[in-house]
Amino acid sequence: MNKVMFGRFIPGHSWVHRMDPRAKLILSFLYIAVVFFANDFWTYLIMTVLLLASVVASAIRLGVYIRGLLPLFWLMIFTVLIQVFFGAGGHVYWQWGWLVVSQNGLNSAGLILMRFVLIILISTILTFTTQPLEIADGIESLLSPLRRLHFPVATLALMLSLALRFVPTLMDEAEKIMNAQRSRGVDFGEGGLRQRIRTIVPILIPLFVNAFNRAIEISTAMEARGYQDGENRTKYRQLKWQRVDTASLVIYIVSLSAVIGLRYFS
């Protein structure tokens, strides 16, 4: 569990680290949207170069990103195989019963794999360089126009930030409970499905009971500290849009426009 790199924050002071989370969120969304417009060598080349430039700007080695992809390796293989065998049309290279490897199948498999990798990598740049809390702040800020529709944006953001705040605490607790039950002779990850489900109970029940008690204590403490209305609060944390953000935005918009331009006007 400790070896999963996907979705983790790696502290640093790079160009990307210094960016406003809102800028990073917007750019990631734009990038992912435009990935689906890329359809040939040149458009993919631009997307790849833009991605690699962003990786370099994050000052995190490419190897670390690649390792982040590994847990998704089987998912990628599976998606590619589905595409290879079920994308029909064009020259047939190989056939065995209903399994057909055709030119279209290979093409669409390559396309899917490329998109898959690019999307994962761009989101990994976001999570490697942005603390979860900053992401929550960014989302809150981007959603703030919804306040006019009486949507409880601030309450939602506080919920999200509290949830993020307690993720490490609960992970820690889950590990402690697992250790305690292993010490009482529970074998995790062994036996058949029924056996495995049975071994989850001694973890889930204490985890839920403790989380519930914890939630009550937290809400008591929040109330004691004067929390009553989620919306009419001031905010200590402020996001700052800086020159790096504008510069990045310009670079992305130019490159991504080029991709769309190439697709429709070449």
Next chain:
Amino acid sequence: MAIIRVENLNYQYPNSDTQAIDNVSFEIQAGDWVAIVGHNGSGKSTLAKLLIGLMAADSGKITIDGQELTPETVWQIREKVGMVFQNPDNQFVGATVADDVAFGMENRSVDRDTMVTKVDQALAQVGMLDYKNREPANLSGGQKQRVALAGIIAIAPKILILDEATSMLDPRGRQEILSVIQDLKQQLNLTVLSITHDIDEAANADRLVVIDDGRFVEEATPKELFSHGQQLVEMGLDVPLPEKLKDALQQRHVAIPQSYLDERGLADWLRTSRLNK
């Protein structure tokens, strides 16, 4: 002037057949440090929660700083009272140290510029300014409790309630937090009400209130109470070293003074006794 006045307070938990708080009355003078002691389950923490309206008493009257606690005044009363709870993790709601200190101010719609100044000020007062941007996962229990204190003094309350605030800390964390509280009490002229098992914390108090089975048992100075020797364990306190030593010396037929002595007092007495031998 009594800053906290409790009169004939009663409370029973919904699923219980005994009174958690049974007709308790007492007063606390402004500027005092009062410790409420009693063994686990004696009703001490229930009392603390009733005092700031986190639970509503079945009957009785609580007056804080001249204002009676009612559903209408509860938020005003919480402006005057800060409370540190037992579990350091479960009161740390901010994502970082600075965010947590700001939480109470955010609730009161304090403007951001003021918050920025006050967060730094409060953190400096508890000696945690260097940790301003740390996340709770990287702090010790004692450090988290100091952050909790910073969050409270940023609101400038008159009363500080410590609900077993040191019981989950290691001895070092406990010492640190106690000395911070002593400093804050001095600087800010706070009234402190601490609910505790810790003998050092109790020794800091001007007066001790003993609670057992939800009932008020007695009120005494630490000096008066600590001379009770072994009985202290039943009251949820440890026997202080001087008392244990006096007991042991008496068994060895050494003439010892009856009244309570702290460590320094006992050391002085022992020195005199040695010279008189």
Next chain:
Amino acid sequence: MATDITFEQVNYWYQAGTPFAVQALKDINLAITPGSFTAVVGQTGSGKSTMIQHLNALLKPSSGTVKIGDRVITNETKNKHLKPLRKKVGMVFQFPENQLFEETVIKDIAFGPQNFGVSEADALVLAKRMAQEVGLDESLLNRSPFDLSGGQMRRVAIAGVLALEPEVLVLDEPTAGLDPRGRLEVMQLVTRLREEQGLTIILITHQMDDVANYADHVIVMGHGEVIKQGSPREIFSDPEWLEAHQLGLPAATQFAYKLQQDGFQFDSMPLTVEELADQLAPQLAKEGIDHE
């Protein structure tokens, strides 16, 4: 057969092989002899909890060897073969009440033995005995563990570990959060288990008074290393060293050092109130002698 535990050059890295790798244990060498009472002390974050997780092979050393009885555990040891060790070395973790999950107290205590092949009926008999051992009233046995008080829940959890009938009992701050009466009761239970059943005890604690009162061997940890080992008397004979490592002295010892400056003589530094009184009494005026 008696179970002794030996660590030889044990190193442990968390998240080994990632950019987040942290060395938690450095070159640990230690030996726990059968029937001994070992106290492990050290500041929070000194590696104590990582170390104790090696005692029943919850963690395997990144390098070096851990011997538990006749079993040798290295980095290569397969997880499959480790289970029998968990029965030999019982673990009471910090705030063990957090591991309770069964519908009733008795079922929770009987949970452990059944994982090691004891029949349900036998396990319940065992559970009843262990409940008695830790001083749980029989009327509580069919209640839900979640309805009990904190102190009672702690006893249920301890009984659940004792039901494994281990030879070595590891306790990580078993008195944390209890009131003085509860603390005393837990320590009395531990002493009794050692004296009556010959259990080897390993106690992780911050309470130097408990170290002085109960332990016969002390392991001091700091920054992932064993920085000192010896009898309590050896460990507490160097107050400057302890101060430098932010560790305290037993209350009686601390007081004795103060008295020493006042001219009192001590042959060896007293560790407990009884020892202190023994050495002080001859130096003081006896009852009936007027000394005012």
